[in-house]
Amino acid sequence: MNLAALGTSAGINVAVCVVVFSLYSILRKQPSQVTVYFGRRLSTDTRKSNKLCLDRFVPSASWIVKAWKTTEDELLTTGGLDSVVFMRIIVFSLRIFSIAAITCVFIVLPVNYRGKVLGHKRIPLETLEVFTILNVQEGSKWLWTHCLALYVITFSACVLLYVEYKRITKMRLAHINGSPLNPSHFTVVVRAIPWSPEESYGDSVRKFFMKYHESSYLSHQMVYRSGRVQKLMSNARKMCKILKDVSIEQKHKPGLYHCGFCGAHSDSFKILSHESESARGKSFLIDDGYGGKRKKVCAAAFVFFKTRYAAVVTSQVLHSSNPMQWVTQLAPEPHDVYWSNLWIPYGQLWIRKIATLVAAVAFMLVFLLPVTIVQGMTHADKLQKTIPFLEGPLKRKFISQLLTGYLPSVVLIVAFYTVPPIMMLISTLEGSISRSGRKKSACFKILYFTIWNVFVMNVFTGTVMDTVGIINKLDSVKDLPAQLASAIPAQAKFFMTYVLSSGWAGLACELMQLYPLLCNFIRRYIFRMKDWAIGTMSFPYHTEIPRLLLFGFIGFTCSIMVPLILPFLLVYFTLAYFIYRNQMINVYIRKYETGGHFWPLVHNTVIFSLVMMQIIALGVFGLRQSPVSSGFTIPLVIFTFLFNQYCRQRFLPVFKNHVAEILIDMDREDEKYGRTEEIHQQLHAAYCQSPSTSPDSSMAGSYHHQEEDSIQDPENVTPGKEVSQVSPSWSIASTFGAPEAI
Structure with missing residues (x-):
């Protein structure tokens, strides 16, 4: 050339x-x-x-x-x-x-x-x-x-x-x-919890951390493997959400199906949208009543601590003479958790x-x-x-x-x-x-x-x-x-x-x-x-x-x-x-x-x-x-x-x-201004594992729908001024729900 x-x-x-x-x-x-x-x-x-x-x-x-x-x-x-x-x-x-x-x-x-x-x-x-x-x-x-x-x-x-x-x-x-x-600073992921025929995984976690980390242990939350029924219900919610959005669009064109090729009237989307609302309300009752039978507890849990420093120390310590048991690491941010891989047995990694x-x-x-x-x-x-x-x-x-x-x-x-x-x-x-x-x-x-x-x-x-x-x-x-x-x-x-x-x-x-x-x-x-x-x-x-x-x-x-x-x-x-x-x-x-x-x-x-x-x-x-x-x-x-x-x-x-001096200073500042109790109350909600908080319904990825024809020249929006409305990934307000799908 x-x-x-x-x-x-x-x-x-x-x-x-x-x-x-x-x-x-x-x-x-x-x-x-x-x-x-x-x-x-x-x-x-x-x-x-x-x-x-x-x-x-x-x-x-x-x-x-x-x-x-x-x-x-x-x-x-x-x-x-x-x-x-x-x-x-x-x-x-x-x-x-x-x-x-x-x-x-x-x-x-x-x-x-x-x-x-x-x-x-x-x-x-x-x-x-x-x-x-x-x-x-x-x-x-x-x-x-x-x-x-x-x-x-x-x-x-x-x-x-x-x-x-x-x-x-x-x-x-x-x-x-x-x-x-950031709730991840207080949370540790525990994997390879040893199985005991005498007690459940949850009891084992509670006894272990109450025995060895009594002064800093706050609570824990087990990881469940969702069954087929819950997956089907989650998919049904997604479909109902889509059909509901389509029904809103059909209000402007009641004589057309969404494909645009037929002229017959249809109210099916409107009916389905109302059914989806009722189904959504019933689904929570079903989960509450029968969720235990449809979920399988895994040998993994989120363990919450009272201070950031305690969580960091716990995540870096070897907890058992067998390194393949009680394996700990700092938890990812709530929206960063990839729930499916938490179900994988640690020995398979x-x-x-x-x-x-x-x-x-x-x-x-x-x-x-x-x-x-x-x-x-x-x-x-x-x-x-x-x-x-x-x-x-x-x-x-x-x-x-x-x-x-x-x-x-x-x-x-x-x-x-x-x-x-x-x-x-x-x-x-x-x-x-x-x-x-x-x-x-x-x-x-x-x-x-x-x-x-x-x-x-x-x-x-x-x-x-x-x-x-x-x-x-x-x-x-x-x-x-x-x-x-x-x-x-x-x-x-x-x-x-x-x-x-x-x-x-x-x-x-x-x-x-x-x-x-x-x-x-x-x-x-x-x-x-x-x-x-x-x-x-x-x-x-x-x-x-x-x-x-x-x-x-x-x-x-x-x-x-x-x-x-x-x-x-x-x-x-x-x-x-x-x-x-x-x-x-x-x-x-x-x-x-x-x-x-x-x-x-x-x-x-x-x-x-x-x-x-x-x-x-x-x-x-x-x-x-x-x-x-x-x-x-x-x-x-x-x-x-x-x-x-x-x-x-x-x-x-x-x-x-993590730097210990920074975490300790942050813990002392929270204690000084009385934010400790508020943070502890929000930790469980941050890592809530539920079909209703699936990745597609997470707050961080929510989409404010509006008519495109009504947008006023989006170029004129100043980036630094509008972001205050976006929930940062570390804020407590954004920690409700499961992580975003990528």
Whole structure:
């Protein structure tokens, strides 16, 4: 691929982004699309107006301006600490790759271009290999510029990482200190309760904690496994709720069914809605009278303590000489509890973890097939001798550029759409008792799955494709390590097109919300329904954090090898800054809070990326026969490991454990102001397990329905002023009911 072809690909993606952004700026102003682009705002804003103006049909950049003007404090109030941490990832990436772009584009790139004494073509016709480190002569004295850039990038990244880690640690401590009413601070989950034929699980829990924690034990609540009858009743309530919402819509159109194709009158929805109200009242009586027969007590319980400090100490102590009994840990937030996994026997967890690890590895191996197909498309021009039928189509310039440049990244992107749901399923089977833990596990799996398949396996299979013509020669076997070391610069065109297709186009799809937009179109224009019981969405951290970190990994490893990729990455992170900030303000709602638990994963991935960059540079310097550059790179690797170890000692414990002095001060403050009794009375209701408090009926995800035509320009709502109506995940008012479904 030459610069002209790369420019064409970039131009296509720029045009697509401009069209999508313009279309989005129009669609977001239409009352019919307000449920798609202002889901979070609709849950808090109830102002009404019937306003029609020409400005609704004119593209504008007002959403970019509002995203830019939104302060970090407003974002913290709106989306919680997790959203701020996510945006800090983007800010960190923008800063470090700005430094890398200035260093590499103005120092390293000219050295790469003038590396070999060859007659250069016109710039647009130059191949991308001319701008990589492969174009530098062996033993060249100018390789010190690459080593200098390596030092600049490494030290800048470490300084910025330290600043961000310190800042986020302070924000996490402030978050804990500023949430005095979090019921999870007083609650411990006890699992693997030993079975006794003489007494029930509840009696065993009461006796055990009264004996060993008499001064701090408050009460407990057993975990029940719901039977089929209760599940059917819960599903029936959901269906009645949907039918009731539809019946409200039918009042405006009594002569039409909701499909819009028939003209007969029907009052069935109205009848069902009244029946649902009566059924709802009866269901509670049934549960009260016969609930004990339809529920099975599990060997797990929520144990409540009088103080936060007592709960933390109890959660970290080994309670039995058998570590597989009386296992304790701090409880997740009420909306964060994943009730289904609380029923899993504790003894099965280690088997589940091994099984899910094997399943994840097997899926990674199966995914080699689409990766091989992608690399086969990328190297189709080199495989046409082996596969004769490719010679005809590849003679056409447009088809050749499309097949080898644009389509491979598109095919890989489409294949990757199967990864998040499968990894989420695997993480669910792993047995995490919290939704945030399940997301964090899925985030970890998706991250290393994408790094392995997008980077490592593409480099490896690309090298195999490059050597397919000479692999049968005996002399080529000893050259294989050299070809592997030079494979990353050789894959420059694939990584650049991947950033363009997956990065730029992926952000455009995120902004447009294609799936909700399609559902809304079908709902309004096919089923002819103006309103529907759709719930607001929580931010998909488990898919978006791996995406950001993958592009950061590619940026670090390719920075001194292929400096041309850095401007494309800067554009990606700039777009990400505005788009994700806009989505957090308008679309996604906070359903629970992890307190920034994703940041250690981000830190570890950046350190891993830096070490990989240094190791790859060390190998390339060896191939380029530059012992001085290789010698100066080794201390850099040692420094990076030492820096990582310091951060692990200095900051990581705050993310793993609670600070005793903060919890004790909070307990004393509650006692001073007389809030202790009020908190104790609310703990049982916080973790109430009942079909009536199913995930779909939780307060955090409740949706205030209203006519879309009556929304008054949702853009004008200030994020920081409206959020007071949203129940924070830590407040006592939001703890009634079971957690949100994700």
